[in-house]
Amino acid sequence: MSLRDKLARFSTELQEYYAAPYRAVFAKAQxxxxxxxxxxxxxxxxxxxxxxxxxxxxxxxIVYEDFHAWHRRMGMANSPLENIQCC
Known part of the structure; x- marks a missing residue:
């Protein structure tokens, strides 16, 4: 391995070291x-x-596909809409 490859790998690992703790925070924000x-x-x-x-x-x-997971996350056991029966 050349010095350039070692530095590139070190940079990648260092970035992973600093970004890993925040990955869950970014996922929750998203x-x-x-x-x-x-x-x-x-x-x-x-x-x-x-x-x-x-x-x-x-x-x-577009959002109908994710509607079931959304209303479950919001604490609704069943679909709050009459015309969307996903449960």
């Missing part, structure tokens, strides 16, 4: 952002007024 996005998209169906409902309406088919 999950919270996804939950907020889901709430914004589903707000009209949940009865919450949404001024951007015209734009979020076209996103509904």
């Amino acid at each position: 999950q919270q952002e996804d939950d907020l996005f889901m709430l914004l998209v589903m707000s009209e169906a949940l009865g919450i007024p949404n001024p951007a409902s015209f734009y979020t309406l076209e996103l509904l088919p």
Whole structure:
């Protein structure tokens, strides 16, 4: 191995050493952002007024796949919507 390869490997391992403790924090932050996005998209169906409902309406088919996991994370045992029966 050349010196350049050793330095590159050391740099990669050092970056992993410093980034590893925060990986769970970043994953949780991403999950919270996804939950907020889901709430914004589903707000009209949940009865919450949404001024951007015209734009979020076209996103509904995309978020239907994740709806079950989302409502379980939010503490709802069953789907809160009559027209979406996922459980």
